[in-house]
Amino acid sequence: AWSTTAGGAAVLRALDAENGTTRLVGGAVRDALLDLPVTDVDLATALSPAEVTKRLEAAGIQVVPTGIAHGTVTAVTPDLIIEVTTLRRDVSTDGRRATVKYTADWREDAARRDFTINALYARLPGGDIDDWFGGLLDLHEGRVRFIGEPLQRIAEDHLRILRFFRFHSRFGRGAPDAEGLAACAARANDLMALSRERIRDELFRILVLPRAAETLALMLALGILKPVLPEIVPECVPHLAALAGREAAWGVDPDPIRRFAALLPQREGLGAEFGARLRLSRRDTARLDALGVADPALPGDPFTAAYFRGVDVARDRLLLLGEDARAAWEALADWRKPAMPVSGKDIIARGISAGPEVSRRLQRFERDWVASGCPLDAARIDDLLAAALA
Ligand code: ATP
Numbered sequence: 001a002w003s004t005t006a007g008g009a010a011v012l013r014a015l016d017a018e019n020g021t022t023r024l025v026g027g028a029v030r031d032a033l034l035d036l037p038v039t040d041v042d043l044a045t046a047l048s049p050a051e052v053t054k055r056l057e058a059a060g061i062q063v064v065p066t067g068i069a070h071g072t073v074t075a076v077t078p079d080l081i082i083e084v085t086t087l088r089r090d091v092s093t094d095g096r097r098a099t100v101k102y103t104a105d106w107r108e109d110a111a112r113r114d115f116t117i118n119a120l121y122a123r124l125p126g127g128d129i130d131d132w133f134g135g136l137l138d139l140h141e142g143r144v145r146f147i148g149e150p151l152q153r154i155a156e157d158h159l160r161i162l163r164f165f166r167f168h169s170r171f172g173r174g175a176p177d178a179e180g181l182a183a184c185a186a187r188a189n190d191l192m193a194l195s196r197e198r199i200r201d202e203l204f205r206i207l208v209l210p211r212a213a214e215t216l217a218l219m220l221a222l223g224i225l226k227p228v229l230p231e232i233v234p235e236c237v238p239h240l241a242a243l244a245g246r247e248a249a250w251g252v253d254p255d256p257i258r259r260f261a262a263l264l265p266q267r268e269g270l271g272a273e274f275g276a277r278l279r280l281s282r283r284d285t286a287r288l289d290a291l292g293v294a295d296p297a298l299p300g301d302p303f304t305a306a307y308f309r310g311v312d313v314a315r316d317r318l319l320l321l322g323e324d325a326r327a328a329w330e331a332l333a334d335w336r337k338p339a340m341p342v343s344g345k346d347i348i349a350r351g352i353s354a355g356p357e358v359s360r361r362l363q364r365f366e367r368d369w370v371a372s373g374c375p376l377d378a379a380r381i382d383d384l385l386a387a388a389l390a
């Protein structure tokens with residue numbers, strides 16, 4: 001359907017898709033064949049990046065040279081973003097990145113892709129499929145199979161270990177391909193050579209999938225994560241499964257940090273420990289800390305958590321806690337942070353001289369007031385203020 005959008009059609013026309021010079025490839029073909037929504041669109045083309053750029057610009061389409069060294073040009077249209085990559089083959093690899101050469105041979109371009117289901121090309125507008133490695137049958141039968149020899153393909157790019165489990169989680173039916181699985185298990189240590197960011201991104205993509213718990217259990221049984229995250233053990237998986245079940249039942253979208261928190265042993269300082277190791281953003285690190293149910297900075301009371309850490313974090317904590325927390329989770333749905341009814345001026349008016357003592361007293365009042373459920377009637381506020389000044 002994307003090719004009928006104005007942007008898609010214009011790009012296809014400019015790149016001569018009708019003659020097969022440019023074809024749809026990868027995830028978009030696979031997902032369309034399964035009637036799944038297509039999110040990002042990749043095109044493979046026999047044209048050089050310079051020719052692609054020239055033709056798109058001549059058609060008035062905005063072009064960004066995203067990965068020009070790797071042959072990728074991005075076409076930005078009003079309705080979607082399309083990556084256009086010139087046919088290439090890998091000439092050398094070191095497990096992390098490949099040196100590529102352009103080629104005129106479609107099959108060579110297909111052969112450097114990871115799995116057979118990811119190496120299908122669709123000619124548009126007709127929709128004829130090029131399938132050199134049996135990807136259509138594999139897709140139909142729910143099989144994620146490496147193109148070529150799995151051990152060699154993993155040696156070329158270690159990230160394929162994690163991609164194998166991610167695609168199996170999404171598209172696999174029944175037991176995973178035995179040869180691929182054995183190769184992933186044998187080469188798990190290779191993951192250590194990858195950047196933490198790449199491991200994290202791939203792992204987080206697995207974590208938000210519907211079958212994440214099942215896939216994690218499989219990975220842990222084979223020792224896939226041991227070199228990178230030894231603290232995640234099979235006993236952690238039921239927590240992830242339970243969280244995923246509650247998310248579905250309570251109508252919450254899966255979130256990688258929340259799911260990761262469910263998988264970790266519950267102890268203080270999760271953010272500090274894993275944030276640095278997985279190069280999490282500052283915000284994700286803070287969230288992971290706050291989601292550690294054992295976080296000592298937060299009392300168990302959900303309203304206090306909502307007040308000091310934000311309502312989303314508070315609700316995530318409850319979601320992680322379990323079924324018993326559902327009432328409190330629902331009670332927080334419409335919660336708004338109330339404004340403090342007392343300021344430094346009120347403290348000073350009661351005889352505390354200006355200085356650090358004022359903010360100490362104010363903080364004490366705030367803590368007690370929040371713990372009492374943020375009452376707004378004057379008498380209660382007065383009592384709490386008197387206690388804070390005692
Ligand atoms: P998703 O829906 O997750 O985006 P996708 O198949 O589009 O799935 P991408 O990571 O976007 O996956 O990559 C696009 C295509 O590029 C893949 O379908 C595959 O053909 C190829 N590809 C991506 N990463 C690799 C890799 N590490 N090794 C070989 N081929 C790869």
Ligand code: MG
Pocket residue numbers: 027040
């Ligand atoms: Mg994609």
